[in-house]
Amino acid sequence: MEPQIRHGCSLLLFIFFIFPFPPSSAQSPDADGYSCTANQTTAPCQAYVFYRATAPDFLDLATIADLFWVSRHEISRPSNISDSNATFPLVSGQPLFIPITCSCNSVNASVSISYANLSYKINSGDSFWLVSTSKFQNLTTFQSVEVVNPTLVPTNLSIGVDVVFPIFCKCPNSTQFKNRVNFMVSYVIHPQDTLFSIASRFGVPTSEITAANRPNPKAFDTIFIPVSRLPNLTQPIVLPPPPEQPPAPAIEGKNRAVTGLAIGMGIAGFLLILMVGLWVCGVGKRRRSEREMKEGIERQKLQEVGIWKGKGKEMEMDLMADVSDCLDKYRVFKIEELNEATNxxxxxxxxxxxxxxxxxxxxxxxxxxxxxxxxxxxxILQKVNHGNLVKLEGFCVDPDDTTCYLIYEYVENGSLHSWLHGSQKRKLNWRRRLRIAIDVANGLLYVHEHTRPRVVHKDIKSSNILLDASMRAKIANFGLAKSGCNAITMHIVGTQGYIAPEYIADGVVSTKMDIFAFGVVLLELVSGKEAIDEEGRVLWMRASGFSEGKEKEKLDRLKNWIDEALFEQSCPMESVMDVMNVAVSCLQKDPTKRPSMVEVVYALSKSDDAVFDFSDDTLSAPILTAR
Structure with a gap:
C-alpha cells in the first residue's frame, strides 16, 4: 500500500508541475465558448492563433490562408517564412502564426462570446465536430458552432451551406494594454505541453499566462498567451530542388540513330501541335455550350425564388445575371413583402x-x-462582416421597373450627424463621443486591413455613421466603396467637406482618403460644428494650425474649438487634446504622412483609458470649464 500511496502523490505533484494554474479572476469558459463583456476589452482587436501544418490537406500556405480568410503573406511574415519559401510545401507539424480579428459577440440576450467569426462552406462528410477538431485543430468546439449558428441542424447539413466557426480568442484588457500586451495568441494545449514549455516558446513569464486564463486547463483546451510581440518561429530548412542532370555524352558511332531520332521527334511534335489545336477548338465550343447551359440554369433558379418575372428584356436579363452570385449568401425578399412592410x-x-x-x-x-x-x-458587402459595420440582411429586385432594394439591419438611434448637429447634441458626453470614434476607427481598421483586396469606403461622414440601441457606432452606406487601392479615377464623387485633397486633385483612391475623412469626423465630435458651414467654409481648413505654438497657446485654441455642450460636463482636457492631435494628423495634406488605422485605434484607445481612469474625485488632470 505504501508504494501505491507514494506513486499517487508523485503523480499529483507531476500534474501540478505541468499546469500549476492558481485560481484567478479570469472568466471561466464552458464548451460554448469564452464569455466576455463589450466594455471589458479593447475589442475588436488584432489577435493571432498558433496553428500547425497537417497532412494531407493543410501542407501549403495557400490552403491554410483560404481556411482563415487571409492572404498567404499575412501568414508567412509573422511565421518567419521568407517570400522565396512561401510557395514551397510545408512540413507536417510546422508552426504558424495566423492573424484574426477578435471581438466580443452577442449570441443571445444574456450571453456574449469572444471569438473571430470565420465562414466555412460545408463539404461532403463534414460535421461541426470534424471541422472544429481537424481543420481548425480545436481552436473552437462543436458546441460553440451550434450556439453561433442556431438556425442550422447539425445532423442535417447541406453541402455548400456557409457556417460561422467561432475561433476562440481574446483582446487585451486595459490593464494588459498598459503593461504593453499588444496581442493575445490563441494556443491549443497538446498532451505533451507543460506550462514551462509554453512560456518558453513564447518568451513570457508563466505568471502572465496563468493570470490570463482559467484555472486547470486540460489537453486540447484553448488558452491565451499575452505577448508584446510575436516570437520568432524556428522553421525547418527548405532544401532547394536538386539540379538537373547534365545530358549524357554522345556515344561515337551513333550519329545516324541520333539524326533519325531528331526527325522522328520533329514529326511527333508537329502531330502533337495539330492535336492540341484541334483540342483547343473543341474545348472552346464545349465551354460556350456549357456557359449557355449555365445561364439557362441560373434563369431557372431565379424563377424558383420568385424574382424572375419578365422575358425578352435585355436589361432585365443582365440584372438577374448580376445578382445570381449572391442568391446563396443573402436572403432574397419579395417585392410584396417590402410593399407591405413600408405601406x-x-x-x-x-x-x-x-x-x-x-x-x-x-x-x-x-x-x-x-x-x-x-x-x-x-x-464588397459579401467580403465584410464586423460589429462596427451595418449588416446587409438581403436584397430584392423588382424587374418590372428594374429597381433594386438593399435590406439592412435597422439601427435604432439614427445617424451621428443628427446627434451632433440636431437638438440631441447635449446628450452626447465626451466618453460617449470617444467611444463612437473608437467604434468607427475599428470598423475602418477591419475594412482596410482584413479584406483582400482592401476596401476603401470613400464616403466616411457623420451621416453615414449610425448609432445602435447601446449608442455603439456602425459604418453604413458602401454605395461608393471601391475594392482595391491606389487606383486613379477621373470620376470624383463624395461629400464636400470630407474629400481628401489628393482625390480632388489627382483622383487617387486609397485608404488614406478614408483616414482623412475620419479626421473630419473627429473634428465634428470635438467641436460640434458641421464639416462645411452655411458660407461654404470647410471645417478641416480651420484646424490646419492647431498643433503650432506652445502648450498654453494650443490649450487656448482648443477651448475655442470645444463644443459648448461639453462645457456643461467634466472631462479630462488631456483626452480631448489627444483626440484633436489624432484628427490633425489624419488631416495631413500629404497622404503618406497620415497615420494608419492601426495607429489611430491605438492612440484613441489610450485616450479612452485616460477617460476611464478619470473621476470627479481625482482632479489631477485639467478639466474643461465654461469660458
Whole structure:
C-alpha cells in the first residue's frame, strides 16, 4: 500500500508541475465558448492563433490562408517564412502564426462570446465536430458552432451551406494594454505541453499566462498567451530542388540513330501541335455550350425564388445575371413583402433620402430603394462582416421597373450627424463621443486591413455613421466603396467637406482618403460644428494650425474649438487634446504622412483609458470649464 500511496502523490505533484494554474479572476469558459463583456476589452482587436501544418490537406500556405480568410503573406511574415519559401510545401507539424480579428459577440440576450467569426462552406462528410477538431485543430468546439449558428441542424447539413466557426480568442484588457500586451495568441494545449514549455516558446513569464486564463486547463483546451510581440518561429530548412542532370555524352558511332531520332521527334511534335489545336477548338465550343447551359440554369433558379418575372428584356436579363452570385449568401425578399412592410413605400415610413423603415415578421429593417447600380456594392458587402459595420440582411429586385432594394439591419438611434448637429447634441458626453470614434476607427481598421483586396469606403461622414440601441457606432452606406487601392479615377464623387485633397486633385483612391475623412469626423465630435458651414467654409481648413505654438497657446485654441455642450460636463482636457492631435494628423495634406488605422485605434484607445481612469474625485488632470 505504501508504494501505491507514494506513486499517487508523485503523480499529483507531476500534474501540478505541468499546469500549476492558481485560481484567478479570469472568466471561466464552458464548451460554448469564452464569455466576455463589450466594455471589458479593447475589442475588436488584432489577435493571432498558433496553428500547425497537417497532412494531407493543410501542407501549403495557400490552403491554410483560404481556411482563415487571409492572404498567404499575412501568414508567412509573422511565421518567419521568407517570400522565396512561401510557395514551397510545408512540413507536417510546422508552426504558424495566423492573424484574426477578435471581438466580443452577442449570441443571445444574456450571453456574449469572444471569438473571430470565420465562414466555412460545408463539404461532403463534414460535421461541426470534424471541422472544429481537424481543420481548425480545436481552436473552437462543436458546441460553440451550434450556439453561433442556431438556425442550422447539425445532423442535417447541406453541402455548400456557409457556417460561422467561432475561433476562440481574446483582446487585451486595459490593464494588459498598459503593461504593453499588444496581442493575445490563441494556443491549443497538446498532451505533451507543460506550462514551462509554453512560456518558453513564447518568451513570457508563466505568471502572465496563468493570470490570463482559467484555472486547470486540460489537453486540447484553448488558452491565451499575452505577448508584446510575436516570437520568432524556428522553421525547418527548405532544401532547394536538386539540379538537373547534365545530358549524357554522345556515344561515337551513333550519329545516324541520333539524326533519325531528331526527325522522328520533329514529326511527333508537329502531330502533337495539330492535336492540341484541334483540342483547343473543341474545348472552346464545349465551354460556350456549357456557359449557355449555365445561364439557362441560373434563369431557372431565379424563377424558383420568385424574382424572375419578365422575358425578352435585355436589361432585365443582365440584372438577374448580376445578382445570381449572391442568391446563396443573402436572403432574397419579395417585392410584396417590402410593399407591405413600408405601406407601399409611404412617406411615413421614410427615414432619410431613399431609405425606408419596415417590419417583416416582427423584425425591423432599413430598406434602401435604388435604381440598379448595386452589384459592386453587393460584391464588397459579401467580403465584410464586423460589429462596427451595418449588416446587409438581403436584397430584392423588382424587374418590372428594374429597381433594386438593399435590406439592412435597422439601427435604432439614427445617424451621428443628427446627434451632433440636431437638438440631441447635449446628450452626447465626451466618453460617449470617444467611444463612437473608437467604434468607427475599428470598423475602418477591419475594412482596410482584413479584406483582400482592401476596401476603401470613400464616403466616411457623420451621416453615414449610425448609432445602435447601446449608442455603439456602425459604418453604413458602401454605395461608393471601391475594392482595391491606389487606383486613379477621373470620376470624383463624395461629400464636400470630407474629400481628401489628393482625390480632388489627382483622383487617387486609397485608404488614406478614408483616414482623412475620419479626421473630419473627429473634428465634428470635438467641436460640434458641421464639416462645411452655411458660407461654404470647410471645417478641416480651420484646424490646419492647431498643433503650432506652445502648450498654453494650443490649450487656448482648443477651448475655442470645444463644443459648448461639453462645457456643461467634466472631462479630462488631456483626452480631448489627444483626440484633436489624432484628427490633425489624419488631416495631413500629404497622404503618406497620415497615420494608419492601426495607429489611430491605438492612440484613441489610450485616450479612452485616460477617460476611464478619470473621476470627479481625482482632479489631477485639467478639466474643461465654461469660458
Amino acid at each position: 407601399g413605400f409611404h412617406e411615413r415610413s421614410l427615414i432619410q433620402g431613399s431609405v425606408y423603415k419596415g417590419s417583416i415578421n416582427g423584425v425591423e429593417f432599413a430598406i434602401k430603394k435604388m435604381k440598379w447600380n448595386a452589384y459592386e456594392q453587393l460584391k
